[in-house]
């Protein structure tokens with residue numbers, strides 16, 4: 153099983169990277185092959201809205217998103233992570249989701265399912281606010297957006313309260329995230 157992680161944070165070793173990696177580690181412990189893509193290290197431009205992808209050649213922006221398109225084709229699951237910025241996903245995460253447009257047909261059916269049909273998804277959020285229900289409406293909406301793209305949404309994980317310290321310091325969280333990753337494989 154191939155599982156890719158995407159981290160839409162500007163921090164390479166921040167709360168979200170640690171969270172997504174912990175989920176991937178849980179999946180790897182059950183035998184999955186995993187690979188993490190971090191926007192902190194990648195050049196992923198915003199969608200130009202040029203329509204070039206409608207000419208069958210895929211996205212015309214030749215940046216690091218091309219590697220993610222290739223990985224998505226053979227992935228069985230995606231772990232998508234973003235910090236909450238201004239009650240929403242980050243600009244980096246939004247660039248990623250907008251760029252998925254190049255891989256969907258005009259009817260919004262994803263072409264990245266052609267090689268590997270069922271794609272599971274875990275959405276992982278981190279937020280400074282300690283109230284994990286604070287942004288529920290937006291987080292639910294985002295899960296619905298992924299469902300529209302025909303991902304099988306397994307779970308939305310919310311790591312709240314990072315204002316008080318790095319996510320890795322939260323008691324029991326590593327184990328909880330490991331179980332989320334393992335459940336993706338089982």
Ligand SMILES: Cc1cc2nc3c(=O)[nH]c(=O)nc-3n(C[C@H](O)[C@H](O)[C@H](O)COP(=O)(O)O)c2cc1C
Nearest residue numbers: 161166167168235236237238239278279280281314
């Ligand atoms: C520009 C900006 C906006 C933020 N907006 C929110 C917010 O609306 N709600 C919240 O709970 N935390 C907010 N935060 C805190 C981040 O969500 C939190 O620190 C997160 O865990 C950072 O993840 P990272 O370490 O992976 O970058 C914001 C942080 C920044 C820098």
